[in-house]
Amino acid sequence: MPRSGNKKDDVTTRTETDVEAGLSLVVADGDRLLEELPREKLAWMLQKMCEIRYFEEKAEELYIRGLVHGTMHLSIGQEASAVGSTSALRPDDLIIHHHRGHGHTIAKGADITLMMAEFLGKEPGYCRGRGGSMHIADIPGGNLGATGVVGSGMPTAVGIGLALQMRRSDQVLLCFFGDGAANLGEFHEALNMASIWKLPVVFICENNQYGMSMSVRRSMNIEHISTRACSYGIPGKTVDGNNVLAVYQTITAAVEHTRSGEGPALIENVTYRWRGHSKSDRNLYRTQEEMDAWKKLCPIRRFKEMLVEAGVMESEEVEAIDREAKATIDRAAEEALTFSEPSPENMEDEVYAP
């Protein structure tokens, strides 16, 4: 739905009121799931969200300590989008994702020590130190990799979906991308092609409000990216991406739709990136007030409160999960730091498959 006023020239960023106004429009009716979902599943969701948060904080710490060679794109604040989405999958389903991809990788069930090893560029890492933070893939685990060029995973997702369809598989692919990717030509080509062939791909736009420093307010003339779904004749829905149960519920419905052969869907998880785009970001394009307003919508704190208020867990149990997640990350980092470095010898041997 188009916005009433054209704010293309308005370079001010969202205020707290804008945040609330934006979220009031999104679906957030996942609470009922607190009663329906098994306790183990809810505990797993919290565990993964905490692991993502602590992984990102550890990544930042290792970087500050000078132990990381490259850059990193942290997903602190976006944990519910990753975990809520993958919670809707079967173990044999697939994901393809993007440069801010640590969260999806953890949420798809990756070995955190091997992830940390890859982040540190170590030989035993998932990609043997060749990929690093931006390209972690776990092919046997159904994580078909993170792409560093914004939007690049979308056309590739078409091919993955095509292969699933041609092989008569009932697996589903989740394709994560950001609000920035939604303005690329590849977004259009991929959604169009996936829709005409009814491919089993759920396209998940993680709208974290900024493509680097360019806000969604300035980069597009619509309120909700999911409304673009109507151009392809597919379902589109915007969801409170900081409510893990709302995400879970919405993606579950999208996955069911897709798995039944009805074709793709476009889901927009509205969320917010707490940290800068990458290590070079000085946050000059947004206000402290805006960042503080979004931090009040912390997905982890909200989920913990929901669990306790609904009587699913005692607050001690919730905090025990949190502590265990932190310990997991600490152990993974400690171990990964001791791993061997890759050798520059015979690097060319891996460029081409035999």
Added chain:
Amino acid sequence: MSEMSEMSEMSENGKREITYLEAVREAMVQEMRRDPEVFLIGEDVGVYGGAFGVSRGMLEEFGPERIRETPISEAAIAGAATGAALMGMRPVMEIMFMDFVTISMNQLVNQAAKIRFMFGGKASIPMVVRTPAGSGTGAAAQHCQSLEALFMNVPGIKVVAPSTPYDVKGLLVASIRDNNPVVFMEHKLLYRTKGPVPEELYTVPLGQAEIKREGRDLTVVAYSIMVSRALEAAGQLAAEGIEIEVVDPRSLKPLDKETIVQSVCKTGRVLIAHEAPVTGGVGGELAAVIAGSDAFDYLDAPIRRLAGRDVPIPYNRTLERAAVPQVEDIVAAARVLAQEGR
């Protein structure tokens, strides 16, 4: 296919002759019959048969799922091929004109070429990018380019540029069976050329040059359309007593350096011929390979390049001919080079 057998003829020595275009089709058809993971994807490849008719008749045999027609979406075509290949299928994607491959570049250069290496060797992308290249049809600047040099500089991609019906069939079969992305250049002017092609499946390995004509006086390294032009030039020069050896690398990456170097060691003179513009072209790479090899000591004259002029391909027939090397240009250049340093 019946259409193909009707069109094929027997040459004087009893070998079946078909066109380069038919050989491309036959390679795809036979591979698709053999391997259910192989499929063709591209614009107008179905009922229309592709812009040049290469896939004519294939829809009837294989159906719309494996002869997959797409919207005009070169980025998504390349993505569809890349993703399907990542899943272990063997897509052959057709890009109608090599010029349009620029629209596919992100998927080809940043995804297909990189996925294996950046995922630590734990994935592979077995796909072929079939695309008509080259000038001579009056289609002007945006439908005539030869962009092989762009791909040569991207680790992870292989580049093949066949010159004969025999080679194009064997190299396409080998490319389909290769476990990497292969950019497969088909020259539009070669589509109608005929030559002996065995009916059975065979492969011509990538990275294996062929000496198309032996000669003692100088080596011409030529690929794609330049091979037939070099052979025609060789015929004319032979009448003058100049014997040129024509070496066809057939695949540019991987490159059979040994055969090229051995030939130059024998003749002591080398002319490198290609249609793409000279600056930054494949010729520079070939020259560097030769200059840095054992052949350096055998060189009796400077390494010479005869390539496209540094212009977009023009429309006008005279200008178009003048923009890329023709037979007479090879004759003239070889004649001079044969005397250089004597």
